[in-house]
Amino acid sequence: MRAFTETPETKLAQDHSSVSAISSIRTVAIRYRQWASENLEIPMLDAVTEDEKRFAKELLQWVALACMVCGVVWFAFISYHLGLCVTSFIPLSFSVLVAPFYIYNRLFDNDHYLLANVQSMAIIFVPWGIQLSLGSYASGMAVLWGILGPLCGMFFLTKRMAIRLLIIYLVNAFVAICADIQLTHDAERATESFVSNFYAMNIALPSIVVFAALYFTFSKLANQRMKVNHLLKETEIKNKNLIDSITYTKYLQKAVLPRFKKFQNRHPKSFLYFKPKDIVSGDFFWKKTVGKRIYFAVCDSTGHGVPGSMVSLICSQALETAIDTFNLTDPGVILAKTKELVVESFSHSDKPIEDGMDIGLCCLDDEIILYSGARHSLYLVRAKNNSILEIRGTRQSVGFSLTNYQFTTHVIRRRTGDRLYMTSDGLLDQFGGNENKKFKATGFKKLILDAKEMEMSEQEELFAQTMQQWIQNIDQTDDICVFGLEL
Secondary structure: OOOOOOOHHHHHHHHHHHHHHHHHHHHHHHHHHHHHHHHOOOEOOOOOOHHHHHHHHHHHHHHHHHHHHHHHHHHHHHHHHHOOOHHHHHHHHHHHHHHHHHHHHHHOOOOOHHHHHHHHHHHHHHHHHHHHHHOHHHHOOHHHHHHHHHHHHHHHOEHHHHHHHHHHHHHHHHHHHHOOOOOOOHHHHOOHHHHHHHHHHHHHHHHHHHHHHHHHHHHHHHHHHHHHHHHHHHHHHHHHHHHHHHHHHHHHHHHHOOOHHHHHHHOOOEEEEEEOOOOOOOEEEEEEEEOOEEEEEEEEEOOOHHHHHHHHHHHHHHHHHHHHOOOOOOHHHHHHHHHHHHHHHHHHOOOOOOOEEEEEEEEEOOOEEEEEEEEOOEEEEOOOOOOEEEEOOEOOOEEOOOOOOOOOOEEEEOOOOOEEEEEOHHHHOOEEOOOOEEOHHHHHHHHHHHOOOOOHHHHHHHHHHHHHHHHOOOOOOOOEEEEEEEO
């Protein structure tokens, strides 16, 4: 037989195999540490709020006190039957060991981790000491008491520590019960009455401790639930009162602002798609008739909900004042005066208020259309060639602004069959669709072109269905107000 000769190639292959094995072990160890840190280092009773921390501390202190009392009862029972001996002092050692940590935790320490560690280990080793001292027959299986240690760790320590305590308990139980070790002669004085009573006590006491701990826990939870239910009822009442107030604000807003129904009675080929984000809205439709001229506007006040509705009332009143008091007729000049009046209205506040509105203001005359916008565009669909003409407004709001541009008035020849559209930015900026993007002006233009064959009275439903499909499960971001009119 030819002897095996180790070549350099063979040695290199062995070294490579060893390195690979070490690398694999290291990889497994790293993955285990990562998994353990994410799953085993989590506290079972993970107290986050101050109430939860207080509850965890009170529960642990209660269990510690109950176990210390049990230790004293054990000491008294064993001393009464067997006299002062090694076995009788073992349960007393629990109270002596845990008491300083209990007092320290109660007076100074907000963290219950130290007391939980000491108590869990003591609960495991003290019954184990009694078991070894008396032997399995006379001890009444005292080591079974030690299961409270892992339970305590499960509640107050991490998962890893609870598993360690369980392993320690199982090893102790195996050694004490299966090996049937008896380290003292104290069991020689144990009568059958002592053994039977000790069995009963070893079953009763831990059962009482566990029951009392659970009772304490569920009582706290019940009290907490009662508090939560009480707060929910209070919140429900306050919420109802708040909604009632906001609903009444809606009625007031409707009473002050012009009603679109009157405009539609005079111009049947028109529609208004209005969808507030909340009960009341910052968007509103405004109209006014002065002689032969008809003014109408789509307005978007700053904000939405109650603040937006308050701003809308101030802005609508400013529009009325600009026309009635100052006898202005040109839409651009009307917006300039309205801006001045809105800024003046908010000037009485101690804090600067930069609210106002974006608006598209249109005026219908016999042969022409006058339009001026503040960050709003007028979309004009020509009946002759179905083309869309977007007439942009001035990039300045009606209200406080760092700029002071002149509002431009656009003059457009009026033609029968042409269609006018105005919208607030609530529709243009609404997120939705398959890619969760904004609807934008391109989507709006496409929509009104698709509706060219529809009657104007039917287009409100078209906009409603389109927005419903576009938004789907996404929250509405702002108030929506869309106006359309066929000349």
